Amino acid sequence: MADEAPLHSNNPIRFGIVGCAEVARKLARAMCLAPGVTLCAIGSRSIEKAEKFAALIGLSGTQVKLYGSYDQVLDDPCVDAVYLPLPTSLHTQWAVKAAHKKKHLLLEKPAALNVAELDRILEACQSNGVQFMDGTMWLHHPRTLKMKNLLSDSKTFGPINYIHSTSTMSVNPEFLETNIRVRPDLDALGALGDLGWYCIGAILWAKDYQLPSTVQALPDVTTNSAGVILSFTASFHWGISSNNSTATIHCSFFANSSMDLAISGSNASIHTKDFIIPYQEDWASFELSCGAQFADLHIGWNVIPEEVRVDCELPQEASMVKEFSRLVHGIARDGVQPNSKWPEISRKTQLVLDAVKKSIDRGCKLVQL
Structure with a gap:
């Protein structure tokens, strides 16, 4: 299928949103504004919640894939990167899963409950060659x-x-x-x-x-x-x-x-x-x-x-998505290593x-x- 083609400069980074928190509406809008980016999947704990969120941001099931579980977003081969705005207590579980599924990770702040949990996330990202960035927009x-x-x-x-x-x-x-x-x-x-x-x-x-x-x-x-x-x-x-x-x-x-x-x-x-x-x-x-x-x-x-x-x-927030996607493009297109600046900033914080x-x-x- 065409939308499963390898990434290159003419292919947008395809985002999935894992969890429909209020802040995700802001990031969904950012994905629509940032060049080289598309929102292709939304996952919530139920399909009804995913449908409600899509309606709030003006999208339908014909424009974006809607899933009734987080795992379905991570298993979608068309998703290159995920934005994860879940409660902090769930970050380690789902961020590590996303990394193991080779999904680049834009993680809402605070990144973790403590540095031991964050280290598990960062190690999973590093070992799987995926980009990590937390959602500090300013x-x-x-x-x-x-x-x-x-x-x-x-x-x-x-x-x-x-x-x-x-x-x-x-x-x-x-x-x-x-x-x-x-x-x-x-x-x-x-x-x-x-x-x-x-x-x-x-x-x-x-x-x-x-x-x-x-x-x-x-x-x-x-x-x-x-x-x-x-x-x-x-x-x-x-x-x-x-x-x-x-x-x-x-x-x-x-x-x-x-x-x-x-x-x-x-x-x-x-x-x-x-x-x-x-x-x-x-x-x-x-x-x-x-x-x-x-x-x-x-x-x-x-x-x-x-x-x-x-x-x-x-x-x-659109500038953040644009920069994150630029890094993902470099990994996919040019074979560069994930940028270490952003995980280092998160860990020190x-x-x-x-x-x-x-x-x-x-x-x-x-x-x-």
């Missing part, structure tokens, strides 16, 4: 690259001294009772996994993925009756070899929506208030302040932060997340990395 926005270029300019920005990041949302009582993100059997990491993944990833990104030497949760942790984390704050420190940098993060299900990332160097600072999900799809901005000082008599500042605007051709969890479990004690 890393693929052109604004992120623009900020990284500024951070890398040591003359303009100087050594990084301090990083602060927040990810908060104010939820309703129903969320706290029924949402999978507060259920220990589905997403036992709660706010640490759902929101903390972004903030931990952001401070590591700013530090070029150099792990901090120490991690400590602050004693303001809130959990539910099942012990799932609902709100927390943590601090991170890098030693003298990394300019004695410090970072703090705050994540909560009880505060007004925030997605702040502020990075201070010796000569400049950048600040964005929407780093996870930009206010607009087609552009995003951040504030850049260079050489800021107080004015005479401390009645103001000598400079006003500059707004740096970055336009984008695709929404960030998971390591630091585990350290925060260990600190919380030990009564907010200092944890050495």
Whole structure:
């Protein structure tokens, strides 16, 4: 059959979605927008759920294959890659299965409940020659690259001294009772996994993925009756070899929506208030302040932060799908090895997340990395 032909530059990467979580609607749209990609299969726990999801995204069974089980998606020879947005407790089981079926894996964050589980996933991907990437969309926005270029300019920005990041949302009582993100059997990491993944990833990104030497949760942790984390704050420190940098993060299900990332160097600072999900799809901005000082008599500042605007051709989730598919094309077409950058980023994020969890479990004690 024509749709079973080997991949080459003229063949789109054929995606299957395993699980019909709400976020999968966003990724299904991204697959329709990204060049060189097609959505060819949707699998849920029942055919009725798959049909309902397809209707929500404007597709029918004549446009995409609909399956009443996850295994059927993985067994479909026409599926090259899978997007897996299942609850975190199910990631290891189904991600390992997908890798063994030679399906390239785009895995929703948090990648796993702990680094031991993630290592099982990454080993399965490596041994089967498939590409792994977690679903951290903001890393693929052109604004992120623009900020990284500024951070890398040591003359303009100087050594990084301090990083602060927040990810908060104010939820309703129903969320706290029924949402999978507060259920220990589905997403036992709660706010640490759902929101903390972004903030931990952001401070590591700013530090070029150099792990901090120490991690400590602050004693303001809130959990539910099942012990799932609902709100927390943590601090991170890098030693003298990394300019004695410090970072703090705050994540909560009880505060007004925030997605702040502020990075201070010796000569400049950048600040964005929407780093996870930009206010607009087609552009995003951040504030850049260079050489800021107080004015005479401390009645103001000598400079006003500059707004740096970055336009984008695709929404960030479509850019992520495009980049993932480019890597898959290279493996299939040119025989290159899977790119190791993305699994390494995920593993370091998971390591630091585990350290925060260990600190919380030990009564907010200092944890050495």
